[in-house]
Amino acid sequence: MNMQVAGEQMLSEVVTMMFNMVPSIDVEKLKNKLSSIVSKFHVTKVEQDEVHPDLTEKIELFLASKKLEGLSPITLKGYGLDLRIFADKVKKKTGDITAADIRMYLGQFSGLKMSSVGKKLSVLKSFFSWLASEEFIQRDPSAKLKTPKLEKRAPKALSIEELELLRESCQTVRQRAFLEALYATGCRLSEIYSLNRTDINHQTMSCRVIGKGNKEREVYFSFKAMYHIKKYLMNRLDEDPALFVTERKPYRRLSHRGIQREIGIIAELAGLEKRVSPHTLRHTFATLTLNNGAELAAVQQLLGHESPATTQIYAQYTEEKKREQHKKFLVQ
Template sequence: MENAAEKLITDMTYFISELLPVNIEQVKNKLSAIMVKYHVTQIEDEEAHPDLYEKIKLYLSAKKLEGLSSATLKGYELELNIFANKIRKKAVDVTSADVRIYLADLEHLKMSTIGQKLSILKSFFGWLVGEEVIKRDPTMKLKTPKTEKRLPKALTIEELEMLREACNTVRQRAFIEILYATGCRLSEVYALNKDSINFQTMSTNVIGKGNKEREVYFSWKALYHLKKYLKTRTDDCGALIVTERKPYRRLSKRGIQYEINQIAKSAGLEKRVSPHTLRHTFATLLLNNGAELVAIQELLGHSSSDTTLRYARITEERKREQHKKYLVQ
């Protein structure tokens, strides 16, 4: 049975013989001498072309050097490999029609999800063009689908107090106070260790999106309940928040989300409450209490103030108060 190189030599020889009157054996021998310098792999019709996967690896390596988080890189890798499995072409051969058909097959998904997938493809092909790996970006003319912009629902002061009073354990109360006082993302709180808390300055450093480090601050109430929780701990695990049962280990992100959900149920709150809801609440109440937008942006770790404005929703009472205070009569 012929290997890939032999089959390629045979195919090329007969192709040449159809164009020119040649000695087939001489041509095969000459091509064989050339081909020994190369490793040839045959691509089966049902296989995806390896070129696209190779370009994906290059792209992810470059993005890793740019400081993208491991979670973001894994998400990009998953999405791009799904695309490669579907398209089965070399990167240079991918067309706008290929991308449109791929996205059209995802009609069962939300427009926001399809928009995210297209955004990743735009980043990938845009990078390939920028690095002069390919000359044409097949996603350039494709527009990101419009999605309904919904303002995040923050808790009112009354709802926040209901959440606090519904806590059944010191650990649950520590959850609530830390998430609210720092305005941290779930992933940032999850990664905290006991020795990373500076009780004197009432602060800690967290690693946010884009691998950016920033300082966040605790309230007196948050530190009080955190100390109260830590005093109940008898384990030697370094994580700030651990499981309640042995073997003690860092509580997972899903575990934290579950606890917050249980507290919200106990409080009888009708709206959905997640760790991110407390982040919204942090931003909204700071803004309504007179904090500068730039300061809130820094505290949340946003690179753009536009993102901060989506988190911070001013209340009707605050709008009315600002109108009366600043309107020139």
């Protein structure tokens, strides 16, 4: 529908509505007055099966604002994906969206875990809260919606025996190198992915990484990790600056999915029944170091956690450690 036809249709609908409200109104005079006003604007009709352009515009403004606040590209990509799916389902002007619309949208994901639904709601809450604070909307429709309560479960870390099984199951020097790097540093997948060869200080056996919220911190490698990383780099024939690259030409930085896939292959070769991911190695680093006597505050800094409460969930003592503590500190 072209702009002229859309403008005429809008004009006709407005005049009809006003005539129904005030039958004595002079229709022709009103139409002429409104026509002179409408002619100053480009009018397009939003079809029922189209995403409302107002909502699309507000989503892009929100993402731009969050980018300036320092949100990571991965987080921004996730926000954008969730919000565009929401816009495609709701198809309303931003100010017309209600709490009921949000509930109906989330209700379509009944097959997902509550944690996944909670994440979707969290994104929407962030979006609408920002719209309200910027005064794009009068009230936040997500304010009354409560995030579902989740059962708190300790992260599933590997035992020392399982970690050794993974090590023995590595078939390439690259597999062993990033297995040791992930475990020794406790880094997130995105942090390991971003590392370059020159980032590693071989004297201090450390490097600096950029974590959540664009915050920088120092992490450390073990002697074992440094040995396998050096062995891997010595076998490299390419000049790509990335610490971990693909095995085939054209050589390029190994993707997030590539690292995840390799860890999965190692776990399968090891015969481990539990699901093993790069984040499992982060859990393992935290749990084993805490069980071995590391201070909570130190591990918090190494993991890049803002709150000690986040680190505390890893402090799950083994049965052997609990028995040892009982014998050592019980007053007889």
